[in-house]
Amino acid sequence: MLNTLLFGFAVSLIIALALGPLVIRELKKFHARQSEREEGPESHKYKAGTPTMGGILILTALVVSCLIFNPMDLRKGLALFLTLGHGIIGFLDDSIKAVKHRNLGLTAKQKLAGQFVMAAVFCFILKEYLNFPTTVWIPFTTWNVDLGMLYYVFVFVMIVGTSNAVNLTDGLDGLAAGSCAITSVAYVVISVALGYVNFAVFSAALTGACLGFLFYNQHPAKMFMGDTGSLALGGALAAMAILTKTELLLIIAGGLYVIEALSVIIQVVSFKTRGVRVFKMSPIHHHFELSGWSEVKVVTVFWSFSAIMAILSIFVVLACK
Template sequence: MIYQIVLAFAATLIITLILGKLGIPVLRSLHAQQSIREEGPESHQAKAGTPTMGGTFMMIAMIIGIAIFAPWNVATGMLLFLTIGHALLGFFDDFVKSVKKRNLGLTAKQKLLGQFILAAVFCYFITEILVIPTTLWIPVADINVNLGWGYYVLAFLIIVGSTNAVNLTDGLDGLAAGTSAVAAIAFAVIGLIHNMPSVAVFGAIVCAICVGFLAFNINPAKVFMGDTGSLALGGAFAGMAILTKTELLLVIIGGIFVMEALSVIIQVISFKTRGVRVFKMSPIHHHFELSGWSEQTVVNRFWLGGALLAVLGVLLAVR
């Protein structure tokens, strides 16, 4: 099993590197360019015009890797469905904004509707076909709480929260890809621990596309993943957490993503209720930049934090 996981990782990594070399010129020819927030850090203005939608070749590499190496079963199919479904949502949004040059893209309601449909289909199949219980495992205490229909609400919140949190993290060169790589390998190990080959191989393949993408996304980035990649990665993590019944561990393993999302929520609530900004800018990676940290310093320290949290999550997963 471990040999299969290593082989899947290595092959998918090579496929991602090849597709990246071929795909970036295509994105340039389509003028799929990243737009930079005017109110963002001044140093980011130099990134204007960098190709985006790099998540497209990440997803193609993932599909190829899964078709070759992953077990062909319902669990793999549902992980692929949730990931690619969110990739398509992100792709449409990226395409409208970056290629068609329409600033609005998908509205928040349209995105939420798409995520709701994906979550509903995913939850139906895993509970009715895979017969995964509607229980929530509490780490450390090692108890299971039956949530009944409440579990569907929880699953929806996990899926929406995870996708949006990874999306918010994708703001610095290499940040989302690096933190996603360590989170993915953590779920690959959890898949091994729980004897779930589908999750183990899937996690290794997701890690591979993130590492391969980093070759082009490390500072200075030659391409950005866009919503195509970030929403898809969030969907992948939510799916793996739900299938392995480690939903609460996702909060730890994806701690960097949670921190990024919370910083935005805190900033918005504080400004709307008190007129005060808690952070110099949100998401929080921009706060550290404006506090004097270089972009690469922020990324490196967030990678380290993500790695430590991933190890903690894996240790807690051992029952």
Template sequence: MLEQVIFLTIFMGFLITVLISPIFIPFLRRLKFGQSIREEGPKSHQKKSGTPTMGGVMILLSIIVTTFVMTGKFAEPTVKTYLLLLVTFGFGLLGFLDDFIKVVMKRNLGLTSRQKLIGQIIVSAIFYFIFKQNEFSTEVSIPLTDISFDLGWFYFLFVTFWLVGFSNAVNLTDGLDGLVSGTSAIAFGAFAVLAWSLSQFEIAIFSVSVVGAVLGFLVFNAHPAKVFMGDTGSLALGGAIATIAILLKLEILLIIIGFVFVMETLSVILQVISFKTTGKRIFRMSPLHHHYELVGWSEWRVVVTFWSVGLLCAILGIYIEVWL
């Protein structure tokens, strides 16, 4: 039964994305919703200019439909189901606005940092209000130990930091064809295993819905990409995976399972600190995936290497939680 539910959910999410993509991608192209490439980026990326973006709309549609259908059939929708969809849609909407400003209004930076942060905080606050109203635990546990902290009202600050931080981390990682699609499929797959082991079936179904959706998107997003997910997809996926970790009370474990996203973010932070304090750069370019491109790695080699690191970290995360 378990294997059937997982297979059917992944297959449905995959099928929806694969079926709507050949319709949606030409539609985006006709609307001239093409990606603008930063001039300071790797020169090899200039040929990607004009590739349709905002493909995250397809991912969101697939996730929402698959989650509702499969949860209704195999599990009872709960507050956790709606919280997952709330954050995914909320962050996805912010990403959509950002993409829309970039491609339609031709303002390459999209929403300002302040506008985006305010929107993310608002979504996080709504999430926390519902979370608190349902008296969910505000404890944070440290993996491999018996240590846990009840943060009380400070948990709001933690939740906001986690949601905003990981949504932006996934967004920063979205710079190469198929990179986020693959690493997301791996990370959400790991949390699906953990959710099922904890009997959190509605979270498990949501997680594998995401796996199916991003794998279907990967068919069109693998190198050479025919479509990009844009901030619509990356912000939504980052918010979703942080929400899963919070609801499963595996917040800290997300650092391990989502290590690729953490590593990419740290590379940006370290680069900025180093340049501002010493005038020197640690990496040839940040985020980290661009550094490896500039030292001569092919785009596909970088992507596969990061997928492999993500897979090892996902296995480690499952091992820590389930077997240790």
């Protein structure tokens, strides 16, 4: 088992490292370059022109590794479906930006429509083919609450919310890739602890893919993942939590993404209702940048927070599940 997990991780890592220069070169040919938004921090203006859509590298490494190791069961296939489906939505968004040379690709409604389709198909397969339990485990307890048909509404919200939260987190060099690698490691341990050994290969491969991409995405980034990567990673994290029946645990394991999303919600609600900005800029990583922290310091501190939350989530599972 350990050998399979290590090989799955290693193959994914090596593929990402080996294909990185090729992907960067091809993205430059495709003119898939970052366009910094006008309202973004001034310190980010130099990033305009950096190749984006690097999520293609993460997805390639992940898929190849998952196909090589262990039989492709429905659980792992479903996780790949949700990850690739969100990656395709992100790819369409990034492609429009590249072709039209603008910072806006798909509209918010178009993205949500795509995410809803992915979630609907995912829920259908859960119900019809996996005979999936509609119970939700409450972390820190041994309680399981049966939501009945409301469970699928909960899954809808979880998938859409997670994919968008990771998308918001992807704003600094290495932040999303590094934090997702950390969360994925937690789900390797959680999957094995709960008996989903074959599925743990998916989490191990995702960890390797993220770390391989991080080699090219660390500050100063040679390539960005774009929505191709960030939406896909959000889909992957949601899939790991749902398919290991630790849905609410993702609030802990993915605490960073929750905070990033909440900072945007708080900022928008506060400004629209009171005309006051709570943060200097949202998502919250920009607030710390504008408070004088270097980009590297923000990323390092946020990675550390992710690691603490990942370790806590593991302990919660081992103690209560």
